[in-house]
Amino acid sequence: MPYGLILLIAALGLLGARLLHLQAVYGLPWLMIAVATVASVWGLWPGVGAAVLALLAFLALYLPEIQGEGWVYHALIPSLILGLSTYIAQDVGASLRRAHRRAKALARALRLQVEVLERLPSAQSRSEVLRFLPEFLAGQGEAHISLWEETESGLRRVAGYPEDLPETIPASGIVGRALREGKPVYVPDVRLEPDYIPPPGVEAQSELALPLFERGEVTLVLNLERLRPLSPEEVEGFVRLARAVSAYLDQLADRKEREVLAALARAMASGRDAAEVAQKALGLLLQALELEAGTFWMAQGARMRALATWGVEDPALLEVAARGLPYGEGLAWRVYLENRPLFTERYAELPNTVPALVGLDWRTFVAHPVPLLGAQRSRLVLVLGQREARRWRRAEKELLAAAARAVGLGMERALESERYLRINRLFQTALLADLEAAYRQVLEEAVELVPGAEAGSLLVLEEGRYAFRAAVGYDLEALARVRFSLEGMLSWYGRGLEEALKNRPRLLSVQEVPLAEVSHRTAPPEVMDTAGRVREIQANLCLPIAHRGQVVAFLNLDNLHDPLAFGEDSLAVAGLLAGPLAVLLHEVQSRRLLEEAALTNPLTGLPNRRAFERFFAEELARAQRYGHPLALLVMDLVGFKGINDRLGHQAGDQALVQVARALERERRNGDRIFRWGGDEFAALLPHTGREGARAAAQRYARAIGGLEVGGFRLGVNIGVAVYPEDGTDLDELLRRADDRMYRAKAEGIPVLADEGHP
Known part of the structure; x- marks a missing residue:
């Protein structure tokens, strides 16, 4: 005016x-x-x-x-x-x-806020916002501007002007108070403030610390220092500016989450299998969270298997990924048991850590469960980390939670597709394998496919009784001596014949019933506690396999560590297996009957020469692969020609039948007896060295020597050859056993197991 x-x-x-x-x-x-x-x-x-x-x-x-x-x-x-x-x-x-001064100050603050809001959209990421804000305020005449974030030892400068401000400060000052209290702190005269931390080379009279929020959490503090006090209007203007920046940080977090979820959806749709889906998810999340490396773990029984890794280059870490994590080791198992994410920037201080990571001084990690439908345990765990320590923001935690849900959906589809492919492949390969191999393949595939399984057994109906025909994690040789009636198996199953005929799997846990006591009702404890490790079993899934109104087998899958290892997802996968396995086992057994007819001598019921050649080749290959011994016995009867010539062929046939029965009575479990033809027999003794073969040959000789037909007593000459001492191929072992059999005949002794030693 x-x-x-x-x-x-x-x-x-x-x-x-x-x-x-x-x-x-x-x-x-x-x-x-x-x-x-x-x-x-x-x-x-x-x-x-x-x-x-x-x-x-x-x-x-x-x-x-x-x-x-x-x-x-x-x-x-x-x-x-x-x-x-x-x-x-x-x-x-x-x-x-x-009023005029206040209006001018507010107008200036409003212009500042409007200009910030106009220019903020040009910052497309959080890091760009943190670079832009100090530079912009410095351009408006503010002398000392800095942004701080919390660390494990205090506060770290994220950005600031001038650039020679301290890199770190204690959390006890004005900035730390704003961070702790979550509200602005203004000190008009820092000389009167006991908490003031004077920066080297910076003169200031007043200080304003403004908390910046992301998803309701203080993640940063914007700090201004001036040579003169700020007016109340200026303080109010900066407070409003901080609120505007916080709102934009929230928008960026929302946008980033949407972008990451969209990228995950596209990546998982193009993934061919679970490993590829896991690999793509790792790459996207590591980039979004600016971390160094990660591993996607999948629990399989008592071991975490690495589905995919990203950024893992150290040989020690590659070895960990290759061998997997044993039960209880590492963050992944902790998340599996607790079913909640674990964030840390002090990895070495946690229990049950991976020694290789501690040795390499990796500090910051997140282990996040990936939810799967029907699973009560976190079978899939995403582990991401970096060497340097850093705080985890709420926005990052919420991003990971949303991403884990999205990845879980993609993994469910990939795993389901893989299961169908593996079941089809099993059907094709098992049909072409011999009976024992088919049983073993069925069980091994079931242990790998059914979530929570780490061991198992397959009991098959044979001549009205159920017998162990395959085992993973147990002593099959000892278990094979035990036989069960249908009533005994139904007692273990616990749900009745009607449910069994519907292929309904059932779960048992030691938290519900004492599994060992249930097992002891129908099986000898001395066998089941040792060979069957029944006292170690924490959870059991029993799947009856029925075909055409008859339960042809029972599949037992076990977990030896976790009572809650099996869930609804385990039941679903087991139910998926039931139908194909029923058809497969029926076909395998039908084929077995046909093969047995072709490989069996009809008179004695023993496998014939053709069967001997097949099984000898298989057992020798197995012995060579695993390095265990194998014994071959070649037997020629004494006195048989006299029976045949004087009493006739019918008496000769009777003599051969009696010899076959005597050999079967003396046969150990796992040994195989064959009729070569005429009055010649053979035996294969897996896992048997020379002394064991000599003892078995002498038992067979005594058993045959006790036989008498029409007043004629029978005898036998037996030659023994042992892999690998006597030879490493079929022809050499046969020649050595045959030579010793003829030498035993020439010397008039029943058994020759070594050169010059009966």
């Missing part, structure tokens, strides 16, 4: 009133206007001075007129009026000045 013009008009008005000889009362208002103008614009004391001058001017102009009328009285009244005018005008003026 033209305050000088107002004063001039007031002066001219006063002079005009005097020149027109108007009374004093007409001159006083002009003086009041002048005094009020000065007081309202320049304050109280300038107004008082103006009032004194106005009173003197009034007395100078009007004293002759009021001198005879009690001039002292007439001078007092104008003094009071001018004084009141001064006080009222300065008070009103002060309010107007304050």
